[in-house]
Amino acid sequence: MDHNKNALAVLAAAVLLPGLSMPAPAQIRRVQGPFKKTPISAAAGSATALCAGIQPISLKVSLSNGSLKISGVSAPNLDVPAKQSLAIQAPADMGMRGGPAMAQASADERGVSPVPELSLSAKALSLPAAVGDQGSLIENLVKYEPQLLALRGNQLGLEKAVEGMKALFDTARPEKSLDDNNGPESGAGEPQWLPISLARAAPRAERRPEAMPGVLAEEKLRAVIGAMRSSAKPVVTDLSLEAFLPELEGASQLALGVGGLGFLTGETWGAYGRLDSVHGIGVMPLYDQYVDVEGRASRIAWENEPGIRPVMVRGEDGREIPLQFEVEFKGGRENRVSVFWVDRGGTPVFLLHSPGMFQRLYPGGNEQLRQYAFFARAYVEFMKKLDIAPEIIRLNEPQLVFVANAVKNDVDFHGRRGKRSLFSDTRFAGTTHTPERAALPFWDVEWLKGEVGPELVRDEMIVYRQGGRVADAAIGMARMADIVNGVSEEHAKVTASILLPEFQEKIVGIQNGSDPERWYSDGVRNRVKRARSLDEISGDELFRIGRQQTLSFNEYLQDSFGVSFSNPDRPLVGGVRRLVQYKEQGMLIAMVEWIVGDREHEYETPLGRKKGLGANLLIGGLARDEVGAQWRREFLALMRRPDLKGRFLFIDGSGDELLRQATSASDIWFSIPDPTREASGTSDQRAAFNGKHNIASATGGPLAYLLHGVTGWLIDVFQDRPFIDTARRFDIKDPAAIAEYRAKGSMALTEYLEEALGRYYAYAERGEGSWADEMRLAFLISHFKVSIGTMIQKYGLLFQSILDGTGPAGFLKKLKRG
Template sequence: MQPNNFQGSYPINEKYSKRVAYFSMEYAIHQPLKIYSGGLGFLSGSHMRSAFELQQNMVGIGILWKYGYYDQGRNEDNSLQVQWIEKDYSFLEDINLKFTIKIHDSDVWVKVFYLNPEIFDTAPMFFMTTDIPENDYLSQTITHRLYDSNEATKIAQYILLGIGGATLLDKIGFNPDIYHLNEAHGLPMAFYLLNKYKSVDALREKFVFTTHTPEEAGNEKHDIHLCAEMSYFNGLPIDEVKRITGIQDDSFNLSLVALRLAKKANGVSRLHGEVARNMWGKYGNICPIISITNAQNWKYWGDKQLYSHKENQNILAFDDRKKYIKLRTFEIVGDQTGKIFDPHVLTIVWARRFAGYKRADFLLKNMERFEKLISNTQYPIQIIWAGKPYPKDEGSIQVFNKLVALSKKYPNVAVLTGYELTLSRRLKQAADIWLNNPRVPREASGTSGMTAAMNGAINFSTNDGWIPEFIKHNYNGFVIPQADYNHLSIEAQDDSDYNHLYEILENTILPMYYDRQDEWRNTIFHSMDDVRYAFDSNRMADEYYTELYN
C-alpha cells in the first residue's frame, strides 16, 4: 500500500485538513463488526461516521478482536452464559502489511486489516491482529478478547494499540499532525513518539487525550516495573520514565501520565469537564482539560420516518410509526422470552452496560412498591432490561441473573440478551421511557439516551453526564432532582433518588402517557428537536477539530 492511497475517493474538506489519527480500544460501527463492548465503542463508532460525513482528514486505529467482547447467550435456566465465538470479516481488506513490535522484550508480529470508508461510511480505519502463524500461541492471544482480565495480556494489548498503531501510521506514511487517544489505553504511543521526536515538547505538540472516567479510583494503574518488563515504555529506563512523567512511586497511573504528556485534554460533558478539573487539579503539570460533550451519529441512529412525520405534523402517521417500531422490537421479546408485549402500553427500557453504579435493579429496591407499579391496571406498564456485564464481574452477572429470575414471575417484564448495535437500536425504538439511573456523578457522559431520543423515546434520568445539558424537566424529558450527594451517604443518596424516581413515574409520567396524549407527544417532539443537532456527533467531530486539534 502506497502512502495515503488508502483514502481513495475520500475527499478532504479544507476546514478539516489537519491529519488526525484516532486511537480507541473499541469501535461500534455496525452490527457485523463486533469489536466493541459498550459506550466507549458507541462513541468512537459515531465519531468515525461523522468524520466521513464531514470529510475530515482522520484515520481510526484499533484492534481486530478475534472473539470480540463476548457473545451473550443463555444457560438452560435462561441465566447469562458467556460465549467465546470466533469472528470472521470478509469485508476487511488484507493490505499485505506486517511488522514487529517489542512486547516483553520479544518480537511480536502484527498484521493489519483495512476498513474502506465505503463499507460503513466511516473514516478510513485500520485494525491490527497478532493472531497469525508467525507468532507463538501466547502472542496470538493478545488480540483474542477485548479487555482481557489477565493484567499482562491487557498491558500487551495497550502496547499493541499505542506502539503498534504509531508504527502502522509510519508504515503507511500518514504522518499525523495530531495523535488522539480516546481513553488512556493506547498511552505507550507517547513513548514511541518520545523516541521518534527526542523531545517531550515535540510529543506534546502532537498528543491530545480524551478522558472518560469521573472517579480517580476508576482510572487504571499498573505496577511500573511490570510495565517496563512488558516493553510498555519502548526501551526508556524506569528512572527516565519517572522523571518525564512525574510519577514518584511504583504505581503507574495511565490517565495522570496522559494528562501530563498531552497538549490538551477533554472531558466528555460539561459536568465531567468540571469533575475532571477538580479531580486532577491537585496534581502538578497537567494539561488544560476542556469539555466536548459526547454525541451520537443522527444519520445512523435516527428514525427518519418519525422525524419526517413530526416535521409534517402528521400526527396519525407519527403515532402509527412509533407503534410499528415498538411492535417490531416486541417480536424479539417474544422470540427470546415467549412474552407478547402490547405496543399501546407504556414501555420502560433500561439497557446499557451492567455496572454497580448504574443501578440496573434500582426499580426493585422496594419490592412492595414495584409489585404495585407492575400490576397497575389503570396505568399498565411493560419493562425491558438488557445489557452486558463484564464477563468477569460476578456482582453484575448476579444482578443480571436476578432480573432474569424476577422476569419469570411477570408477563410484562422481560430481560433480553445479545445487547449489541442492532438490539440497541430496536430497544430505543421500543422505548417510551428510556430509564437511566446512575449514581451522580459517576456517569461521565452516557450517550444511550441520545439515540433513544432520536427514536421517539423520552429520557427519564438522574442529573448526570450529558443530562444537565439536555433535559428540561416536563418539557423534553424527566429528571430526578439532585440530592446533596457531597454530604449524604450512598444509602441516603439511593433513598432520595429512588423516592423521586417513583414519585415522578407514578404521578407525572404514567398519567401524562395515558390521559394527556397530546402533551406526551409534544414532549417527544421537543426531545427529538433538542437532540437532533446539539447531540449529533457531527457537532462533536467539528468541536474536536476546532477546540482540541487546532
C-alpha cells in the same frame, strides 16, 4: 508591512524545504498600530539550518476564496521542484480577500554576523467582526504590499525566523483597544491571538524506507489515502480500544465493542467527514474472538466477514499480498500484525490483527495491560507503513498513554541520529470518558517495566506517591496532551477538580453526541426523509410512529432472543445499558411488580402502596462487575415468575440493533446512574431522537438538553449540597452517599414514573394533555443540542486550537464565538 502575509511567507518557505524542521504551527497576533520599528535578534540555527551558498528562495503568495496559496517555489541549489504549491486554509471565522502579492525570503552566505538580525515594522490591519447568524466568514480586506525579508547569517534556520516573527508580535503593544475597530471582544490594550492554520507540507517525492512495499491494491482505499497524502488538510488519527461498527453484524460486531465508548467511537469515526478542516482516520485492535454472556469464546474468521476487508498491497510485479509487518515488543520479541479496514461512513478505520496479542476485548489483568502496550507499538509501525504523518493523535482514554510513549520514543530515536521521525510534528489530544477510577489505572514503575518493556514507561507518566514511584496513565496523558477534554461539562468539572487538578488549565468539556440517522426507527427515518425540515414533524406523528415501532420491536425480540411481550399495546418502559454498580439498574428490582402490575390493583413501592402502572418493562445489557452479575441473576429470576411473564423482559445482550430498536420503541427511557459517575451517557439521546421521554439522573449528558417536567425528569437527590462535596463522596464510593442516593432516588423514580404514565394515558386514551407536544420538543431539542454533528464541530475547534497553538483558552474563545 503586513504581519500575517510576511510570516506566512517565511513559514511556507520552511515547509516547502526538505530536511528543514518546523516548529508548531504559527501563532500570529492580530494587532493594531501604529508601532515603532522593532528590531528582533534571533539565535543562529544549528541542527537544521540553511547553510552558506544557498540561492534566494522566492515564492508567490495569493489569497482567494478563504485560502492562502503559495506557489512558484524556486530554490535551485536545494533541488526543490518549481511549481510546487501549498494551500493554507484560513480558519472558518477568517475570510480573506485580496489579489496576488509577492514575498521573498533570501539566504545569503555573505552575512558576517553569527547572530542574524531580523528588522520588521508593524502595520495596521483592518479586521471587522464576524457577520451572519450561522458563523459566516468575516468580511476581511487585508491590505498588503510586496516585501523583502533579508535573512542573513552563516547558519540561519528558518524556524528561527519564525520565532523572531513571533517575538515581534509579542513585544508589540497597541495604543488603543481592539474593540475600537470592531474587533472581537478583548481586554483593553491586549493583543488577541489570530489563529492561522498552517496546512501540511506538499507531499514528499520520496517514500520513507519503512513505507509499505508497493501500493494499496483496493481502488477505493487507495483513493482515500491518496487524497490525504496530497491534501493540505491536517490528519487526525482517532484511536480507541473498542468500537461498535454498524458495517459489521452479530458476533463480529460484538467482538469489538461492549459499552458506551464503543457506540460513541463508531459514531465519531463516521462523523469526521463533516469536518472541512481535517481528515480523520480511525485505528483500533482487531480482536480474534467473541466471548458470549456465558463466557464461551468463538474465533471470528475476519477474512470471511462482510463489511470488513484485509488491506492488500500490489507490488511492482503486480501480485497482491496482505499488508503485514512484524512488531518488536518487550525488547526483541516480534509479533506479526495484519491490517484490515472498514469504511465507517467515509472515514477509513484500520483494525490491527495480531491473534497472539489481541485475543479478546478487555480480558482483564496483565493480558489487558499488554494489549495496551502492544497496540501502541503496532500503531507506530502501521503509520510508518501507511506513510502518513498525523498532525494530531486523539487518545480515547488514558490507557492509550502508551501510544504517546511509543510515538515520543520514535521521535527521540530518529533525533539521536540526526533524522526526523514521521511523528516529529505530531501533537496529542486526550479524551477521558469516565470518572471511574477503574479507567484511570496506575502501576508500580518497576513492575510495569517488566510487563511492557522499560522503553514504554517514560518519565512523563511517572509520579512519586506514598514514598514510591508510580506510573499513572491519566497523568501521563495529561502531561503529553495539548488539551484534555471530558465528555460533558460536568465531567470536565469533575476531572479538573478531583481527578487531574494539577492540569485544570488544560481541561475542557465537549458534550458527547449521537448520530440521529443511526438511531431512528424505520418510521421516523422515513418521515424525516419526506420532511422539508424537522420542525414540520408533529408530536402526534411521533406518537403514532412510536406505537407502531413498539409492535415491530416485539417481533424483533421474538426473532432475535426468543422472548416477547404478551400485550405489546401497553406502554413500554425501557433501559439497555451495561450492568455495573454505578449505573444502578438494581433500583428497579423492587419496582418491577408495580410497574407491570394491573392498574386496578395496588402494589408496594418506595412511596408506599400504589396502583399498578400497567406498563411493560424491558431491561437489557451485559453484566460487567460482580454487582451487575447479581442484578442479572435477579432480573432473570423475575422474568421467569408466572405473574410477570410476558410483562417484564430481561435481555442478556447488547449491540447496535438491540439499542436502536429498544430506544425507538420505549415510551419512557430510564438512565439512573450515581451522581457524577456517568461522564455523559448517550442512550437517552437516542431515545430523544425518536421523541421519547427520559427519566435520568441529574448528571452528565442529560443536563445538556433535558427539560425537567417537560421532555423528561431529572432525579436530583443532592441539589441542596455543594457539587464538589457530592463528587468527592461518590469518587471514594462513600457507602452512606450511595445508600442515600438509592433510597431517595428510588422515591423520585417512583414519583416520576407515576407522573409520566399518567400523562401518557391521558393522551393515548383521551387525547388530553401535552404528551405529544413534549415528544416533539424532545425530538427537536435533542437534534440541536446532542447530535453527532454538533459534537464533531466542537472537536474541529479543539483540533484547530491545538494546531494554532492557542490551546484550551483558544478553544473556549472559538466555542463562545459559535
